[in-house]
Amino acid sequence: MPIATTDWIRHHARSKADHPALIDLSSQRRYSYSQMHERVGRAAGMLQDKGVKRGDRVAFLMLNSSDLLEIIFGCWRIGAICVALNFRLTPSELTFILNNSGTDVLIYDSAFAAIKEPLQKSTEVKHYIHSDCMGDDTEYEQGLAAATPVMEMIDQTLDDTCMLMYSSGTTGTPKGVIITHGMMYFSPASACRGGGMDTENVALANMPLFHIGALNASAIPSLWLGATVVTMRLFDPKATLDAINDPELGITSLFMVPAAYNVMRTLPGVDEVDFSRIQSAITGAETVPTELVKWWHAKGVIIQEGYGMTETTAAGCLLPKEDVPAKVGSAGKSYIHSEIRIVDEAGQTCAPNVQGEIWFRGACITPGYWKRPEANEEAFVDGWFRSGDIGRMDADGYIYIDDRMKDMYISGGENVYPAEIENLLYQMPQIAECAVIGVANEKWGETGCVVAVIAKDCELCLDDILDHVGDKVAKFKQPQHLHIVEALPRNATGKVLKFELRKSVPTELGL
Numbered sequence: 001m002p003i004a005t006t007d008w009i010r011h012h013a014r015s016k017a018d019h020p021a022l023i024d025l026s027s028q029r030r031y032s033y034s035q036m037h038e039r040v041g042r043a044a045g046m047l048q049d050k051g052v053k054r055g056d057r058v059a060f061l062m063l064n065s066s067d068l069l070e071i072i073f074g075c076w077r078i079g080a081i082c083v084a085l086n087f088r089l090t091p092s093e094l095t096f097i098l099n100n101s102g103t104d105v106l107i108y109d110s111a112f113a114a115i116k117e118p119l120q121k122s123t124e125v126k127h128y129i130h131s132d133c134m135g136d137d138t139e140y141e142q143g144l145a146a147a148t149p150v151m152e153m154i155d156q157t158l159d160d161t162c163m164l165m166y167s168s169g170t171t172g173t174p175k176g177v178i179i180t181h182g183m184m185y186f187s188p189a190s191a192c193r194g195g196g197m198d199t200e201n202v203a204l205a206n207m208p209l210f211h212i213g214a215l216n217a218s219a220i221p222s223l224w225l226g227a228t229v230v231t232m233r234l235f236d237p238k239a240t241l242d243a244i245n246d247p248e249l250g251i252t253s254l255f256m257v258p259a260a261y262n263v264m265r266t267l268p269g270v271d272e273v274d275f276s277r278i279q280s281a282i283t284g285a286e287t288v289p290t291e292l293v294k295w296w297h298a299k300g301v302i303i304q305e306g307y308g309m310t311e312t313t314a315a316g317c318l319l320p321k322e323d324v325p326a327k328v329g330s331a332g333k334s335y336i337h338s339e340i341r342i343v344d345e346a347g348q349t350c351a352p353n354v355q356g357e358i359w360f361r362g363a364c365i366t367p368g369y370w371k372r373p374e375a376n377e378e379a380f381v382d383g384w385f386r387s388g389d390i391g392r393m394d395a396d397g398y399i400y401i402d403d404r405m406k407d408m409y410i411s412g413g414e415n416v417y418p419a420e421i422e423n424l425l426y427q428m429p430q431i432a433e434c435a436v437i438g439v440a441n442e443k444w445g446e447t448g449c450v451v452a453v454i455a456k457d458c459e460l461c462l463d464d465i466l467d468h469v470g471d472k473v474a475k476f477k478q479p480q481h482l483h484i485v486e487a488l489p490r491n492a493t494g495k496v497l498k499f500e501l502r503k504s505v506p507t508e509l510g511l
Contacts (some may be wrong), residue, residue, distance in 0.1 A: 005156045005158050005181040007152070011226075012226040019227075021229070022229055024133075024231050025231060025232050025233070036073075040070050043144060048147075050126075050129075051127075053079070058080050059085050059098060059107070060085060060108070062087070062133060063133065063234055065109070065131075067109070075162070083164045087111070087112060100370065103125050104125065105127045107129045109133045110133070160180060165211075167310060177366050180367065187220070189336075197225060201221070202228045206256065207235060207255060207257065217306070230251060241273050244278065252280065253281070256283060265292075283306065284307055284308065285495050289426035293305070293324065311387075312338060319333075329400065329423070340393070343356045352392075356392070407437075422435065424472055430454060435451045435488055436479060437498055437505065448480060450479045451485055453487060462479070
């Protein structure tokens with residue numbers, strides 16, 4: 001028999017009614033669990049007033065706010081499916097997602113008001129609800145005030161779909177990853193255990209909450225625990241340091257991409273910040289430089305590298321605190337509810353320390369893609385999800401992520417994984433940021449190109465790079481080109497958009 005899901009907010013409103021649930025830094029609004037329970041109920045009632053019923057899709061296009069989290073739990077209370085929209089997508093990209101998902105209601109904040117008109121012309125969305133995410137007199141607040149609150153969740157099971165998150169679509173049209181209530185239960189349970197979070201946790205949600213990493217490594221675990229979430233509209237390095245340093249807020253846990261940790265350590269005044277309250281600091285989504293982890297470790301902040309995907313609800317593996325910094329470079333061991341295999345081209349499990357594709361199965365793994373049977377056929381083998389990532393597992397079960405299969409390039413018949421080279425390059429003080437891609441070469445097929453952002457007051461040339469990596473990697477892995485840029489193109493979650501680099505860099509190099 002399917003297992004019933006439960007309403008966390010209702011539960012916490014009964015057991016710890018006055019405990020802080022949400023603190024919104026932009027609007028300075030603060031809600032206890034009893035107050036959040038009421039607002040979630042009113043959000044659910046407002047959606048019902050718009051005709052939303054079980055299984056219908058409700059999308060949000062919003063910067064981080066307490067409203068966003070109310071909307072997610074309001075959808076879940078009435079069995080609606082929440083569609084998380086990347087606010088950096090173009091109208092045409094959003095149109096595809098809204099039409100593919102069959103979204104009925106779109107809730108958007110003032111930052112994206114201009115996009116409403118083009119979407120009205122290109123989608124079948126029936127209702128648009130505006131919020132300024134500041135608690136002012138908007139359609140959202142009016143709707144809450146007028147609604148009859150829904151204070152009990154309708155019957156649902158852990159197998160029921162509760163959210164859709166769309167992949168970036170870098171190799172084709174975006175795929176809607178189906179996320180179930182079970183995935184949203186077992187993922188935070190894993191994150192809390194691995195990150196050492198407890199019921200007094202105060203999570204800073206400063207990465208975009210439309211992304212599974214930010215949602216499920218910061219906000220959702222705290223709400224699962226009955227702890228506190230502090231929302232920041234957008235990542236701001238100075239504001240982040242100020243929040244961490246504020247004893248009244250008492251921030252105890254962080255999730256940020258490596259680039260965010262990196263920029264914060266360069267800010268004036270960082271040495272005066274009190275980091276002693278930080279109990280959990282998780283990172284992932286791209287190469288995690290060893291020097292970065294060691295710098296923060298000297299500050300008393302133990303950065304745990306994690307690895308996961310939207311398809312795994314961000315729960316794959318995590319490096320235990322006790323292994324930092326000794327095991328830096330590994331993404332740790334698999335979460336309790338995620339099983340990992342390293343598989344060769346024949347579909348056989350690789351021996352320890354042998355590279356292969358990373359496969360997943362378990363309670364945190366998606367059952368498939370929304371309306372994409374052909375993608376499901378390609379992604380799943382005998383109940384295992386094929387990640388498309390290349391990695392290895394040592395004899396002790398530690399996972400090492402070598403690269404994305406699509407980021408790999410072949411030079412002279414040999415596979416080259418850029419992450420290996422990027423890890424070495426981040427040791428160079430002249431380099432602030434970098435990415436390695438393969439570019440066309442008549443002799444070797446492809447050779448490596450370093451795309452770099454130079455550190456302040458430094459100079460860099462290709463010979464510097466070759467001197468640094470020359471005795472550390474084989475000749476075929478050594479980059480043959482250097483391209484200097486002011487900034488690397490990144491998506492909203494901080495991942496470097498290598499497909500954008502591939503479009504521009506070869507042309508500029510004249511290859």
